[in-house]
Amino acid sequence: MTKQMKLLAFDFNGPSHLSAGLWRHERDRGSEYTNIQTWIDYAKMLEAACFDGMFFADNDGYHEKYHGSVDGALRDAAQIPSNDPAFLVPAMAAATRHLGFGITTSTAYTPPYAVARKFATLDHLSDGRVGWNVVTSYSDSAARNLGNGTQLAHDERYERADEFIDVTLKLTEGSWDDDAVVRDRENCTYVDPARVHEIGHQGKHFSVPGIFTAEPSPQRTPVIFQAGGSPAGVALAAKTAEAVFMNSMSKSGLKKQVDALRAKAAELGRDPHHIAVLQMITVISAPTDEEAQRKYQEYLDLVSYDGAMARYSGWTGLDMSQFDPDKPFEDVKTNAGQTMVDVYTKLDPGKKWTPRDIALENGIGGTSPVIVGGPETVADELISWMDETGIDGFNVAHAVKFADVEDFATYVVPELQRRGAMRTAYDGNTLRENIFGPGNARLFADHPGAAYHRATTIASVSPEVVPA
Numbered sequence: 385m386t387k388q389m390k391l392l393a394f395d396f397n398g399p400s401h402l403s404a405g406l407w408r409h410e411r412d413r414g415s416e417y418t419n420i421q422t423w424i425d426y427a428k429m430l431e432a433a434c435f436d437g438m439f440f441a442d443n444d445g446y447h448e449k450y451h452g453s454v455d456g457a458l459r460d461a462a463q464i465p466s467n468d469p470a471f472l473v474p475a476m477a478a479a480t481r482h483l484g485f486g487i488t489t490s491t492a493y494t495p496p497y498a499v500a501r502k503f504a505t506l507d508h509l510s511d512g513r514v515g516w517n518v519v520t521s522y523s524d525s526a527a528r529n530l531g532n533g534t535q536l537a538h539d540e541r542y543e544r545a546d547e548f549i550d551v552t553l554k555l556t557e558g559s560w561d562d563d564a565v566v567r568d569r570e571n572c573t574y575v576d577p578a579r580v581h582e583i584g585h586q587g588k589h590f591s592v593p594g595i596f597t598a599e600p601s602p603q604r605t606p607v608i609f610q611a612g613g614s615p616a617g618v619a620l621a622a623k624t625a626e627a628v629f630m631n632s633m634s635k636s637g638l639k640k641q642v643d644a645l646r647a648k649a650a651e652l653g654r655d656p657h658h659i660a661v662l663q664m665i666t667v668i669s670a671p672t673d674e675e676a677q678r679k680y681q682e683y684l685d686l687v688s689y690d691g692a693m694a695r696y697s698g699w700t701g702l703d704m705s706q707f708d709p710d711k712p713f714e715d716v717k718t719n720a721g722q723t724m725v726d727v728y729t730k731l732d733p734g735k736k737w738t739p740r741d742i743a744l745e746n747g748i749g750g751t752s753p754v755i756v757g758g759p760e761t762v763a764d765e766l767i768s769w770m771d772e773t774g775i776d777g778f779n780v781a782h783a784v785k786f787a788d789v790e791d792f793a794t795y796v797v798p799e800l801q802r803r804g805a806m807r808t809a810y811d812g813n814t815l816r817e818n819i820f821g822p823g824n825a826r827l828f829a830d831h832p833g834a835a836y837h838r839a840t841t842i843a844s845v846s847p848e849v850v851p852a
């Protein structure tokens with residue numbers, strides 16, 4: 385039987401996400417990012433096409449490495465300007481019933497208590513449709529402007545993230561019993577104090593002794609996504625992620641990453657299929673292969689080399705203007721996003737990438753592979769990525785904002801549905817159910833957060849406040 389793919393629409397709350405210079409295309413509507421109605425209409429379109437969710441990248445800083453300046457990023461709107469994506473969720477959730485919303489939030493600057501509270505609020509307001517993409521951050525500008533000036537070392541950021549997630553799990557799963565809210569009018573008791581507990585967390589990075597402010601939300605814990613692919617990133621994902629976002633340029637490279645992650649999860653006693661893997665992909669589609677190819681050529685003509693290098697320099701923490709554009713970019717170490725370097729230097733052994741190749745490739749959809757074609761060509765290719773790598777689906781990026789994913793919904797989705805490779809109706813209510821099937825609104829029992837879960841402490845409760 386054909387496996388049904390999970391689909392998220394990948395976006396950014398700004399005029400331009402991954403593609404360089406493409407905001408100049410006549411169909412691009414990136415400048416509407418400040419218009420809430422545009423986002424609402426887009427969310428409704430995605431739900432009509434049965435997407436599982438939207439996935440928002442975010443960056444607390446800005447790209448300032450290329451030529452040692454932010455100017456290149458500003459000129460190409462390279463992820464700046466940008467607004468906080470979390471504020472879009474309640475409006476889009478109110479206009480939809482099933483679509484999920486993955487929001488990137490860093491563990492580097494805000495205390496875990498505040499992050500847990502933000503996601504609990506979003507989970508309430510969306511009826512259980514929120515996910516948290518846990519990132520450890522890579523941007524020195526964010527460290528300077530939001531942190532204490534300097535970035536922690538790469539692996540130390542992950543160590544801190546591990547404790548950060550642990551604190552949030554204690555808060556969302558362990559502070560309140562499922563039935564703590566009793567709303568007992570007779571005894572003037574809204575919340576039964578016996579069913580709310582201090583978490584008593586004392587660790588290396590955080591001290592959180594008290595109770596959580598938020599009552600349990602439909603999913604209690606947002607679906608935990610992660611993206612870092614370095615050894616420290618994989619170790620954390622294997623332990624705590626429920627969905628991992630990967631970006632490999634080749635199927636063979638991706639398969640290696642997927643197998644390594646699943647093996648590590650199994651070593652830790654988790655069912656490896658309790659982690660969904662989603663590969664980033666950019667699809668340029670049209671009614672026929674020829675029209676799609678024409679569209680792709682039109683896009684390539686608009687790619688900005690400096691815009692692409694401004695982004696890539698920011699992600700890798702390397703000033704790409706220092707490297708010879710025509711010499712292979714070899715194994716380089718960075719304190720920023722190691723995966724963003726490895727994607728060209730390690731994960732595709734069949735090819736040597738020069739900075740010029742990287743810029744051209746990155747200019748359309750960032751580090752994602754690009755599929756160009758009519759409905760059948762695209763469906764064949766997506767299904768072969770699924771079959772050959774063991775992934776669960778895709779995070780669909782774009783070159784031209786809103787238009788490319790709208791085209792995907794128009795041309796590709798019906799073909800995938802016709803082949804049984806994509807859902808034709810929703811069968812659950814929460815984001816976790818969209819990903820893992822109905823009845824899975826809460827964390828799986830083998831997730832470390834499940835150990836903190838408090839269903840009820842009913843035995844300790846005085847009889848008069850037991851709900852009817």
Ligand SMILES: Cc1cc2nc3c(=O)[nH]c(=O)nc-3n(C[C@H](O)[C@H](O)[C@H](O)COP(=O)(O)O)c2cc1C
Pocket residue numbers: 440441442443444488490518519520521522610611612613614615616617618629630631664720721722723724
């Ligand atoms: C596919 C992918 C997407 C990412 N998206 C974001 C993002 O939106 N915001 C962010 O701050 N970091 C993002 N990151 C950065 C990572 O989460 C991580 O903080 C950084 O890459 C360093 O870890 P690594 O060396 O393990 O990749 C992303 C990384 C990858 C690989």
